[in-house]
Amino acid sequence: MFALIDCNNFYASCERVFRPELNHQPIVVLSNNDGCVIARSNEAKALGIPMGAPAFEYQKCFRQHQVHVFSANFALYGDMSRRVMNILEEYSPESEIYSIDEIFLNLSGMDAYNLHEYGISMREKVWKWTGIPTSIGIAHTKTLAKVANRIAKKFPDPTKNVHLILSNEQRIKALKWIDIQDIWGIGKQHAHRLKTIGIHKGYDFTQLSAEWIRKNMGVVGLRLQQELLGTPTLAIEYPKPRKNIATTRSFETLYTDIDAVKERISAFAVSCAEKLRKQHTCCLSITIFICTPQHQTHLPQYSRSIHIKLPYPTHSAIELSQFATQALLKIFKPGYAYKKAGVIVHNLINENQLQKKLFENRNEQHIPLMQAIDKINQMIGQQKVRLASQDLKQVWKMKQEKLSPRYTTRLEDIITIYC
DNA sequence: TCTGGGGTCCTAGGACCC
DNA sequence: TCTGGGGTCCTAGGACCC
Numbered sequence: 022m023f024a025l026i027d028c029n030n031f032y033a034s035c036e037r038v039f040r041p042e043l044n045h046q047p048i049v050v051l052s053n054n055d056g057c058v059i060a061r062s063n064e065a066k067a068l069g070i071p072m073g074a075p076a077f078e079y080q081k082c083f084r085q086h087q088v089h090v091f092s093a094n095f096a097l098y099g100d101m102s103r104r105v106m107n108i109l110e111e112y113s114p115e116s117e118i119y120s121i122d123e124i125f126l127n128l129s130g131m132d133a134y135n136l137h138e139y140g141i142s143m144r145e146k147v148w149k150w151t152g153i154p155t156s157i158g159i160a161h162t163k164t165l166a167k168v169a170n171r172i173a174k175k176f177p178d179p180t181k182n183v184h185l186i187l188s189n190e191q192r193i194k195a196l197k198w199i200d201i202q203d204i205w206g207i208g209k210q211h212a213h214r215l216k217t218i219g220i221h222k223g224y225d226f227t228q229l230s231a232e233w234i235r236k237n238m239g240v241v242g243l244r245l246q247q248e249l250l251g252t253p254t255l256a257i258e259y260p261k262p263r264k265n266i267a268t269t270r271s272f273e274t275l276y277t278d279i280d281a282v283k284e285r286i287s288a289f290a291v292s293c294a295e296k297l298r299k300q301h302t303c304c305l306s307i308t309i310f311i312c313t314p315q316h317q318t319h320l321p322q323y324s325r326s327i328h329i330k331l332p333y334p335t336h337s338a339i340e341l342s343q344f345a346t347q348a349l350l351k352i353f354k355p356g357y358a359y360k361k362a363g364v365i366v367h368n369l370i371n372e373n374q375l376q377k378k379l380f381e382n383r384n385e386q387h388i389p390l391m392q393a394i395d396k397i398n399q400m401i402g403q404q405k406v407r408l409a410s411q412d413l414k415q416v417w418k419m420k421q422e423k424l425s426p427r428y429t430t431r432l433e434d435i436i437t438i439y440c
Numbered sequence: 441t442c443t444g445g446g447g448t449c450c451t452a453g454g455a456c457c458c
Numbered sequence: 459t460c461t462g463g464g465g466t467c468c469t470a471g472g473a474c475c476c
Contacts, residue, residue, distance in 0.1 A: 052461085052462035053462055054460095054461095055460090056460080056461050056462055057461050059462070073461080073462085074461085075460070075461040076460075077459075077460040077461080078461085080460095093462085119457090120457080120465095121458075205456095205457080206456070207456085208455065208456050208457085209456095210454085210455065210456090211455080211456085238455090239455090239468060240468075240469095241468070263465080264465090264466080265465070265466090266464095266465095267463075267464060268463090268464090269462090269463060269464080270462085270463080271461085271462070271463090314461085315461085316460085316461050317459095317460090317461095328451095361462095420460095445476105446475100447474100447475075447476080448473100448474080448475075449473085449474080449475100450472085451470100451471090451472085452469100452470095452471095453468105453469090453470095454467105454468085454469085454470105455467085455469100456465105456466075457464105457465075457466075457467105458463105458464085458465080
């Protein structure tokens, strides 16, 4: 038995916790650079603002309906998420944090409990302790728990935001209700293909032949069908070290100068190196990419990436920055206006598993140096110690015009209460 | 004239998720 | 003027092995 607890409109709800006057008001949260809408309160959804809407196209709508607009405040959302998850993990010996706002709990063996009541108590505690509203789905498989969660969110009234799919009748009723594209694991492509052969609801999908699914959707599709039929094929998963780590950003303006792009690539490589050290891994290869703005079709378009194998595994910011900027020289073409770039590291291995001879070419002094840098930056603030190839004058700045305070992670931003 | 039958590893691309 | 930033897994095909 699985429960899926999902925070309602998570980013918007986080902003609301510290601004209760915004309850029942439309709220949207924008992506980095204030580019597009990545979260909406129910009121904003009701205004017809779609997910991913470009902010500039909706300025008029925002003004007209007095929508409260926020720049993404990931420091706040990450910390609020940690608080919510800490509470929910107490409700089961086995859990899986699936995303920043979702957690699966294994409820096997808890049949003695009234699971509906159990879910309501979780919801109430999270609400009371953090101010974040949640919805809860409970069923025999993770995919059905996802379906149940959707029902809980859609029909808060009878369900009290907690819905269970236990009997076969409940399962069939739920699957006859849910649209095929809303099922976890069915994306745009598969939904389109399924609709062309007359499959519109979750239930229709469970009636398809295994041969058809295997042929058109692979083993993933077969597993999904089993899940919807009530046979679990997905278990609770434990956190594993990442297999790839990326740092990519859009620029606030267009860059034509190679030095400006070089500085960004260097900074992204430093960021990847930091993330590598945090999970105690080194990378063996690196990809960098640059591209011009895809939406501005009147500009000359150019987009390229390059993948290089490193001569030895590393998590040194100095080395990764050098490899990344060397790679940039191979793909950078003058005469284009660049909008976005990124660094991705792959083939990650544990830092303790390095073979001795692999160290031959690398500078061993980087290891204590990086440790010292990490320590200083942790003590006195991120990015206080940087490479000379990074933006020392701090020219680069992300567009974040509507950033809320970091209420829970910065002493200066803690709210003041007058009594 | 006629040329087997297994494997593994790597990569790019496609699908999906939040 | 202006459109985010992360991840995962699977598959097919090519290169290589004996």
